[in-house]
Structure formats: structure tokens, C-alpha cells
Amino acid sequence: MNAGPPPAEPRWPVPPEGGWTSDDLDMLPDLPPHTELIDSSLVFAVPQTVFHSQAVSNLSRWLQSSAPPHLEVVARFTIDIDRWNRPEPDVVVVRADAVESLRQTRFPASSVLLAIEVVSAESVTRDRETKPVKYARAKIPHYWRVENQDGRAVVYVFELEPATGAYTSTGIFRDRMKVSAPFAVDLDLTAIVSLRRTAASE
Template identity: 85%
Template sequence: MRAPLNAEPPPPGPQWAVPPEGGWTADDLDTLPNLPPHTELIDSSLVFACPQTVFHSRAVSLFSRHLLSSAPPGLESVARLTIDIDRSNRPEPDVVVVRADAVESPQQTRFPAEHVLLAIEVVSDDSVTRDRETKPVKYARAKIPHYWRVENQDGRAVVYVFELEPATGAYTSTGIFHDRMKVSSPFPVDLDLTAIVSRRRAADPQ
């Protein structure tokens, strides 16, 4: 059908899709056009990632590399892929440890939550509430056994470690780590957290 002669052109800039009644679903993340990289679905709403900081980039790289090398056979570490919690929630942890058989294809974009052993979030300025409050509740509800939260405190990494309590179905704190992180669960990890700080800070006299 020919457009009316007096039709106004679309306004400049990106054209965001209007959500359907009831909001977006987990499957929509793979089909919606022009979504920014690392878009998440939280409670049927799209959540866009802010520009990444050096701290965030280094933390994600350090954890994904170290966990990939230290994980026992049958487990694999993957950075920044979404996980299916339910129809309305498809968050993207910064790093996950999954069963190796969950990795089915190089084109894969998501993992079922039941295949995830550990979810790690590196907190950004825009994600504080989501990473401290919203996502842990959803990860616990999905029965992900372990959750780690990495925060930047004055240029130094602090890691908050949580484990799922079967009796309550909620996470319980099992440790807070500065400078060095050493845990035995879900498998042995011994990590120098000072590697995340900037080179200038690391070179300063102590």
C-alpha cells in the first residue's frame, strides 16, 4: 500500500520497539532488531548495559580466565551470556560456570538456569540495586547454587560470596574477600584480586 503523501517521516535517532501487552519474553531477546549488545530481560522489561569501565573489564576477564583454568573436568566458564530464569527474566551475569554439556554451539546465546553452577556479577554504577537485590533473588529462585558479587571499593576489588541454603531457598553469605580470594566451593579457587586494580595504583608505594 502506498504511504499517504502527507505522511511525516520518522524522527531521527534509534526507533525503540513498543513492548507487547504483558511485556517482552525471554525468546524476544533473540529476535528483536537493533538491540544494544548485552541487553537483559528483567521482569519483562529490557535493561541496557552502560559503557564498561576498566575495572569492570579487568574483573570479568580475570574471573573468566581463572575459572576456566581451575574448573574441574565437566565444567566451563563463560563470560556475558544470558541465562533463562523464566519467561519474563533472562539476565546476563558477567561470568557463569556451567556444565560443559550445556555448551552446544558457537552460536549459542543463552543457558538454561538449571545448568548454571555459579553466577558472578561485577557491580557497575548503574547496576548496584540489580546486583545486590534483584538478581540474587532471581538466581536463588532458579536454584543456582553459588553467587559471587564483585565490587570496586576505592579502586580495590572486594568479592562477596554466597551459597544457596537448601532449607530456605535463599543465599547465605559465606565470605567477604579483599586482595586475595581463596575458597573451596564450588571448587578450589585461589585468586589474586589485586590484579584488577589499575597499573598506576598497583605501582604506588604501600
């Protein structure tokens, strides 16, 4: 019995000379969902963990319920930093006037007040080193990094220091997070799924 030809190898996009640009994300066919552009290179998303999914959904919901009317909270949406960088924070808080159409695919970095990254195993270096530098360079005032420590969410909070143009740490939060900027929030971080609750439900 003829088994037929072997399956075709996956075909990855071949970058043009000089690398990809931010506009290419909207024009390249068949890109995986949540593809980012970092330093002219395409970065593909990996499958989410339960922790990552719960952190993103909970933070989005909590921030949206607390945000003043002139701000919007959007999950997993790309922002334009420059021609060669169009990252996708897990959660962004933007000025409401940046939402121009339900069909738009990105926000200008100048409209972003807060970028949040939920760290996964493959994104540690990007979220701790690469992206904060780019967000600071784009003058995004606030950056939060969320990490999973033994099934519990820990949030590292940073604010842009105008004299240096770099982020400075303004707090590390476990269990409860209470901050006043970019607007007042009081979050129960224990509501983000823990390994103990996950194990108990299996």
C-alpha cells in the same frame, strides 16, 4: 545553505502487551549488545569501566584455568530463568554439557553452578537485590558479587541455603580469595586493576 533535516530520534522497541519474553531477545532487530530481560523489561548495558572490564576478564581467565573438565566458564552470557527473565551475569560457570552449539545464545539456569556480577554504578540495585533473588529462585548454588572499593576488588560470596531457598553469605574477600566451592580456587584479587596503578600509568 540547506542544513538538511534534523537527525531522527532514536526508536526504542515498544513492548507488546504483557511485556517482552525471553525468546524476544533473539528475535528483536538491532538490540544493543548485552541486552538483558528483567521482569519482562529490556535492560540495556552501559559502557564498561576499566575496573569492570578487568574484573570480568581476569575472573573468567582464572576460573577457566582452575575449573574441572566437566565445567565451562563463559563471560557475559544470558541464562534462562523463566519466560520473563533472561539476565546476563558477567561470568557464569556451567556444566559442560550445557554447551550444545557455538551458535547458542543462552544457557538454562538449571545448568549454572555459579553466577558472578561485577557491580557498576547503574547496576547496584539489580546486583545487590534483584538478581540474587532471581538466581536463588532458579536454584543457582553459588553467587559472587564483585565491587570496586577505592580501586580494589572486594568479592562477596553467597551460597544457596536449601532449607530457606535463599542465599547466605559465606565470606567477604579482599586481596586474596580462597574458596573450595563450586571448585577450589585461590585468586589474587590485587591483580584486578586498581585506581593507583591506573593513575600512575596516565
